[in-house]
Amino acid sequence: xxxxxxxxxxxxxxxxxxxxxxxxxxxxxxxxxxxxxxxxxxxxxxxxxxxxxxxxxxxxxxxxxxxxxxxxxxxxxxxxxxxxxxxxxxxxxxxxxxxxxxxxxxxxxxxxxxxxxxxxxxxxxxxxxxxxxxxxxxxxxxxxxxxxxxxxxxxxxxxxxxxxxxxxxxxxxxxxxxxxxxxxxxxxxxxxxxxxxxxxxxxxxxxxxxxxxxxxxxxxxxxxxxxxxxxxxxxxxxxxxxxxxxxxxxxxxxxxxxxxxxxxxxxxxxxxxxxxxxxxxxxxxxxxxxxxxxxxxxxxxxxxxxxxxxxxxxxxxxxxxxxxxxxx
Amino acid sequence: xxxxxxxxxxxxxxxxxxxxxxxxxxxxxxxxxxxxxxxxxxxxxxxxxxxxxxxxxxxxxxxxxxxxxxxxxxxxxxxxxxxxxxxxxxxxxxxxxxxxxxxxxxxxxxxxxxxxxxxxxxxxxxxxxxxxxxxxxxxxxxxxxxxxxxxxxxxxxxxxxxxxxxxxxxxxxxxxxxxxxxxxxxxxxxxxxxxxxxxxxxxxxxxxxxxxxxxxxxxxxxxxxxxxxxxxxxxxxxxxxxxxxxxxxxxxxxxxxxxxxxxxxxxxxxxxxxxxxxxxxxxxxxxxxxxxxxxxxxxxxxxxxxxxxxxxxxxxxxxxxxxxxxxx
Numbered sequence: 001x002x003x004x005x006x007x008x009x010x011x012x013x014x015x016x017x018x019x020x021x022x023x024x025x026x027x028x029x030x031x032x033x034x035x036x037x038x039x040x041x042x043x044x045x046x047x048x049x050x051x052x053x054x055x056x057x058x059x060x061x062x063x064x065x066x067x068x069x070x071x072x073x074x075x076x077x078x079x080x081x082x083x084x085x086x087x088x089x090x091x092x093x094x095x096x097x098x099x100x101x102x103x104x105x106x107x108x109x110x111x112x113x114x115x116x117x118x119x120x121x122x123x124x125x126x127x128x129x130x131x132x133x134x135x136x137x138x139x140x141x142x143x144x145x146x147x148x149x150x151x152x153x154x155x156x157x158x159x160x161x162x163x164x165x166x167x168x169x170x171x172x173x174x175x176x177x178x179x180x181x182x183x184x185x186x187x188x189x190x191x192x193x194x195x196x197x198x199x200x201x202x203x204x205x206x207x208x209x210x211x212x213x214x215x216x217x218x219x220x221x222x223x224x225x226x227x228x229x230x231x232x233x234x235x236x237x238x239x240x241x242x243x244x245x246x247x248x249x250x251x252x253x254x255x256x257x258x259x260x261x262x263x264x265x266x267x268x269x270x271x272x273x274x275x276x277x278x279x280x281x282x283x284x285x286x287x288x289x290x291x292x293x294x295x296x297x298x299x300x301x302x303x304x305x306x307x308x309x310x311x312x313x314x315x316x317x318x319x320x321x322x323x324x325x326x327x328x
Numbered sequence: 329x330x331x332x333x334x335x336x337x338x339x340x341x342x343x344x345x346x347x348x349x350x351x352x353x354x355x356x357x358x359x360x361x362x363x364x365x366x367x368x369x370x371x372x373x374x375x376x377x378x379x380x381x382x383x384x385x386x387x388x389x390x391x392x393x394x395x396x397x398x399x400x401x402x403x404x405x406x407x408x409x410x411x412x413x414x415x416x417x418x419x420x421x422x423x424x425x426x427x428x429x430x431x432x433x434x435x436x437x438x439x440x441x442x443x444x445x446x447x448x449x450x451x452x453x454x455x456x457x458x459x460x461x462x463x464x465x466x467x468x469x470x471x472x473x474x475x476x477x478x479x480x481x482x483x484x485x486x487x488x489x490x491x492x493x494x495x496x497x498x499x500x501x502x503x504x505x506x507x508x509x510x511x512x513x514x515x516x517x518x519x520x521x522x523x524x525x526x527x528x529x530x531x532x533x534x535x536x537x538x539x540x541x542x543x544x545x546x547x548x549x550x551x552x553x554x555x556x557x558x559x560x561x562x563x564x565x566x567x568x569x570x571x572x573x574x575x576x577x578x579x580x581x582x583x584x585x586x587x588x589x590x591x592x593x594x595x596x597x598x599x600x601x602x603x604x605x606x607x608x609x610x611x612x613x614x615x616x617x618x619x620x621x622x623x624x625x626x627x628x629x630x631x632x633x634x635x636x637x638x639x640x641x642x643x644x645x646x647x648x649x650x651x652x653x654x655x656x
Contacts, residue, residue: 135549200497231515232466233464259554
């Protein structure tokens with residue numbers, strides 16, 4: 001009897017704007033091998049006209065083959081699945097969006113097929129809230145797979161769950177009985193990068209040093225004067241000698257995350273909150289949520305591979321039993 | 329009889345971080361001559377160690393002389409007054425701050441004297457709300473002079489007035505019977521610059537084109553999801569074909585200004601609002617205030633020179649009658 005957990009059964013890629021990750025997964029979804037080629041959407045399409053569909057196809061196919069052509073050659077029958085910006089209008093092909101509310105147990109019709117030199121790859125669609133009456137909607141691409149992975153990791157909870165995925169463009173997603181009901185994006189992470197990378201607060205900052213106390217002070221700085229005024233508060237605190245210049249980034253992080261949580265928690269739901277991201281960001285959002293009496297379930301593992309594996313199963317792309325038979 | 333309005337009586341400078349303006353004013357405060365040397369604080373102190381007081385003195389004195397040494401030579405008895413960052417810890421000398429609440433009719437003790445090769449110059453202090461219990465205070469340097477000029481332009485209104493000075497770091501100042509009572513800074517202008525200069529919204533923008541309708545849509549975009557989420561809304565609107573990429577900056581401007589006004593108007597006061605700034609910014613804030621039923625008095629003239637002239641009078645630096653006698 002072979003060790004099922006070491007038998008390759010899926011090639012899975014999370015292919016975003018600036019990063020690309022490729023996994024060789026076993027029949028239980030375990031990771032046999034992982035690669036992080038430096039070939040995100042931007043690098044893949046550099047120098048080509050992205051409006052030219054044929055040029056894009058060639059560029060993505062080449063990048064895919066460079067990332068995991070050897071896996072395909074060694075295991076020619078393995079299904080290939082990819083999520084993220086690879087499925088956008090500037091991607092390998094446009095995999096479209098599922099409009100929420102939508103079931104996250106994707107069926108066989110959900111995936112879009114593209115050809116590579118030895119077979120096909122399957123692209124995962126994003127999620128979409130359409131704009132209506134001038135009120136902005138929103139789109140997600142890649143995070144739908146992380147959400148599916150996170151729900152799987154938690155044993156597919158029934159009822160309503162709020163998933164918080166902090167990041168450059170953090171997502172707050174409301175899920176009810178496996179259906180994505182609504183979501184919102186907060187660009188707090190990007191604002192943090194812009195404010196601490198350039199501008200007056202960057203000039204107020206010395207060589208940054210982690211300062212949890214400064215972060216907590218930012219969290220409790222108050223919101224009555226609005227984000228644009230509260231953020232500026234870091235500067236007078238430094239001028240008054242009450243905040244170290246090295247701690248400005250943590251203070252700013254606290255102000256931004258407190259504002260985001262205070263606004264988005266009421267619009268999504270506080271009954272069951274699942275927080276999924278890097279350890280550092282989860283720690284920050286955990287503290288901000290605690291100020292609202294919310295104790296989230298925290299998941300710091302990378303759930304993208306798990307989500308891709310789950311989608312491959314629900315879409316019928318990958319039948320563990322069928323493959324087992326085929327290889328016996 | 330000489331024309332009093334053409335007789336030089338004051339050399340006045342608004343000397344900020346990146347800009348420097350110098351005026352030769354007549355006995356009625358009218359402008360005889362104006363210059364805009366490219367010698368703000370940053371240019372003046374370039375290459376010197378700003379902690380070295382003597383090096384700073386030499387650098388500022390040289391920059392002052394280069395800007396208006398010929399005026400001093402031609403009119404050696406004229407008083408010289410300067411406001412702005414020239415009076416900061418990195419300036420010619422630290423002119424300190426007046427702690428609010430404070431009377432804006434500065435007395436003779438308010439100004440700090442520095443020597444130049446042919447006499448003295450007088451530096452205007454800033455205003456300060458001290459930080460307390462970890463709550464950030466705030467500082468103003470240069471705007472106190474604009475406020476004084478704006479109040480003068482309006483005939484020194486009695487009672488409570490809210491002055492709004494939009495800009496990179498916009499100021500909301502509460503004045504009551506000529507006393508500055510409180511103020512706050514909102515960095516909406518800087519956020520606008522960062523967001524439209526770099527990051528995802530800049531990449532969503534085509535060659536910007538003025539679009540008042542997009543600005544109005546940003547104003548009414550709502551604030552329930554918080555600034556970090558509402559700002560991101562520009563992107564799905566573009567993706568859904570509901571907002572032109574060229575109009576993203578105006579939409580973002582609307583979202584930022586609506587949020588600033590909604591937060592700061594209640595904390596300062598809506599009974600009498602004076603708006604003072606460039607025509608474009610005044611137009612934007614006027615529309616945002618109108619959404620709250622507030623019709624501000626709008627002043628688009630440059631009030632810094634008027635403020636400096638007023639301070640020179642209230643501090644006794646400049647006695648029109650005394651000078652008239654001296655020159656008769």
